[in-house]
Amino acid sequence: MSGYERILAGLTALCAVLAIALPLGVRGDTIIASWTETPALVFPVLVLVLLGLFVLKLPPLASGVLALAGGAIVILELGSFDRGSWGYWFLLATVWLLAWLFAERLSTRLARAPVRNRLAGTLIPVMFGAAILLVWEAVTRGGGVPNVILPAPSNVWNVLTGSVPTLAVDFVQTFKAVLAGYALGCGVGFAVAIAIDRSPFLKRGLLPLGNFVSALPLIGIAPIMVMWFGYDWPSKAAVVVIMTFFPMLVNTIAGLTASGAMERDMMRTYASGYWQTLFKLRLPAAAPFIFNALKINSTLALIGAIVAEFFGTPIVGMGFRISTEIGKLNVQMVWAEIAVAALAGSVFYWVVALIERAVTFWHPSVRGGRA
Amino acid sequence: MKPAGSTIPILVVLLAALVLWYLGAIALNWRGQLDADQLRGVTGQTWTDTLGATLGQDKPLLPAPHQLVAELWKTIAQQAVTSKKSLVYHGWITLSATLLGFAFGTALGIGLAVLIVHNDATNRSLMPWIIASQTVPILAIAPMIIVVLNAVGISGLVPKALISTYLSFFPVVVGMVKGFRSPESIQLDLMHTYNASKLQSFIKLRWPIALPYLFASMKVGVAASLVGAIVGELPAGGGNGLGARLLAGSYYGQTIQIWSALAVAALLAGGLVVIVGLVERAVVREMGARPA
Incomplete structure (x- = not known):
């Protein structure tokens, strides 16, 4: 002792x-x-x-x-x-x-x-x-x-179990935007990174700018997207696309340069072409970077979709529910939505982390047993 | 700093973005312009007239860059900084919440990292929850925090700063835990042979070696902090700050106002990151390290 x-x-x-x-x-x-x-x-x-x-x-x-x-x-x-x-x-x-x-x-x-x-x-x-x-x-x-300031967890739990249908509808509405935006944003970010990979000129121009844009409060684009794409979920998905695009672009570009010169030389001695080298050496080497972006984006996507709903939605969705229930000072319901969002966010992150462990099983951080 | 060879590529990419922006503005506003002309009964427009008009609308779907610059000039340079129409005024309100939250967040992050590095039980209990805390979309409850704290009589800077704190402490904790753990065991052993206390080896070994990590995390943290402050201003519709300007602009369809608030936010974010970078350079030079 x-x-x-x-x-x-x-x-x-x-x-x-x-x-x-x-x-x-x-x-x-x-x-x-x-x-x-x-x-x-x-x-x-x-x-x-x-x-x-x-x-x-x-x-x-x-x-x-x-x-x-x-x-x-x-x-x-x-x-x-x-x-x-x-x-x-x-x-x-x-x-x-x-x-x-x-x-x-x-x-x-x-x-x-x-x-x-x-x-x-x-x-x-x-x-x-x-x-x-x-x-x-x-x-x-x-x-x-007082309940208005901070409701007890048991209180929140009661509201949560008592309003499952509402929460489920809100969740589905918001998650449509999250998943569509996430898939599109990450996919396009990845594709653009591959496309400009062959031009060192573009890479040198885009990498610092991409890094800079990643630091911007892109979430502010939400009101404009609502104006362009209407009140339903596509406008939220558009916000998510923009928020997830740049982390993916920057990380993939950085990841593609991660393989060593020696390894690339070896691929050349095997007479492998650009695409073979890309698929067999450079993309696997970039996987930890790409998954890093996927993990960052999993949280960004949820935040983007919920905050975008503050700027106008049909009368359903997690962000809509949060902003209207605050107006009624019905704080338990807000906390119930937060609990659902937290759970969804954690599960989303966890799924990405599991896939990462399966794909990058060779990486030291995974072999050490830590996610 | 960027290597010298990337200035021209950056300029080219920026130029391409500008051209795309103009093309986008024309494409997006074209339809609206035709409709507006028809409504007002204007006829006989050649396509060049329409083209010119798309770039000078009052409430365009996408304002052209020169409209944005004009609006920025009007709201920044031609207004007294204390006026409610001045973006400097709104920017300052957002900036002060950002800085306060960032200071809290950095202090909290460093404090937690010190505890985590020195106590295994703290490490095991806190670390998983700190990581889990970032999967909670806290920005989503930012409005609630503001409203609730207002209800108990706390208003102004502090509630917004709390949200910034929550967003900015995370990168600092993660970075500093890594930094404090980065001395090699041979260096820690050397401190042992000097009979250095835990405090001494912290001040003389762990802290200096962790500084580069601190600045890297602070760059991420300060950007996150700004996002927190802006979202924290959303519920105060019609109030002050860049977030309130965004919301007001979206209510009244004032697209140019939204874009100019966004532009100021972007300038702030860029400026803050650059300032952290400058401080980093000064500190690193002061400590006698070779400039990178």
Whole structure:
């Protein structure tokens, strides 16, 4: 146990003691403390934490289980009072610190382990995500934060599951634009890069300009595209095309120069022509660059389509829903749309990353096991 | 910096773009011009008259470059900078939100990178979520953040700057984690033999070696920051800033106004990237590195 972990454990114990001693919350006029509840769950668990910290020295798994149990209690307790009080916040702090201890100890153990343990490695970020959700839920409900400012995750979840048809229709509308624009933008970017590859003159002219244009706030083109292509999804697809074109162009041009002179010389000794060299050497060598662009574009495409919908849509689509629900201050619905968008964005990215791993299996970053 | 040999190719490509732009403006506005002439009962137009008219419309589908330049001249040079008609005024509002957000984002990014490099648990818990955070189309909730913060009484620069922060911290974290990890183990061992503390080896080895990464990330970050500020201005329709100008222009079909706001945004983006590059050159020279 390092000194750093000892400080963490000490803080956890201090918070646990304070959580036992201070009132948890108020319901009406009664003050609720850790021992007055029936069943009194908080008290025994906290005692267990204290015991564990000092007698058993808590191996990673045990502190993880305790953190989970504590998290469940934090949620359960929300039902027993109207408004949280100091004891409750210390309970939350105890759970947070326990989860931290868990992450700390597990990562020390993983660093020492001779073989990589991927399952245990993913436990840590999962625990962090769960801890964030827990704090969000506890603070919004226990602290009485108005829904308009920040709705609790459970609240958002209820809205999400309650309005699946609306969300599905919005999603389909927006994703039509995303997919069409993404395919066209990346495809044209790639094709143009191949086309100007044979002219070093054009390449020298286009590469710096392409880099510059990539840095521009191209999203501002959205109102013009809506004017040109109308309110329905093609105008959003057009925005996506423009946003995804330049990253693809620049990355493909850079990737095509990635193969070494020696390798190209070897292709020449095999008497291979331009196209053979392109397909068998230069495109595979450019694959990591191309996938880099594909990954960047997967997020850009979603953003482009949603923001373009702020400038006018038929009465459907994620961007449309977000902007109108804000007007009604129906923030839960906005968060539900965001959750769907976040999920869609992550899945999109993840699919591209999976294809990348399959195609560029030879690349050091993939062989090392990281995406 | 660009190698000297690319100036002529760049100019040629720019010239080609300009020609294409004029051709596009003629092609896109031609139909509208014919319709407008018919509506007003103007007859007997030769094709050269129509051609000239397509390049001088009031609300063209695509304004010609010279119209854009004229509009820019009118709104930048011929207005007092404090006037609401001046693009300098709107540009400055956007720029200040951009810079504030960029400063927050860079500081946040460096701070997170320091934590991530020095603590394995932080690395494992945060890194996947930092990457996941960028697949969330945060720009989509930018308007909500603005409206909600307005509802609780926070308005003005800070909400817009927060969006810029969210967009610009990511490249800095990723770049700086890479940078702080780039010293080779032999260099870290040398610091060990000097009995250097973690802080000393950070200041004297990790920080200087990470600086090139910092500037590369800052160039990406500053551009992202500008996008954040512009989108953050969208809900304030009729308000101030380049984003508000875009929205107002799209409401009233003022295409020339939209394009001129876009042009100013492009100038800002280019200028900011160039400034970061200049600072980079100065810092690198100050630190005694060979100019690249």
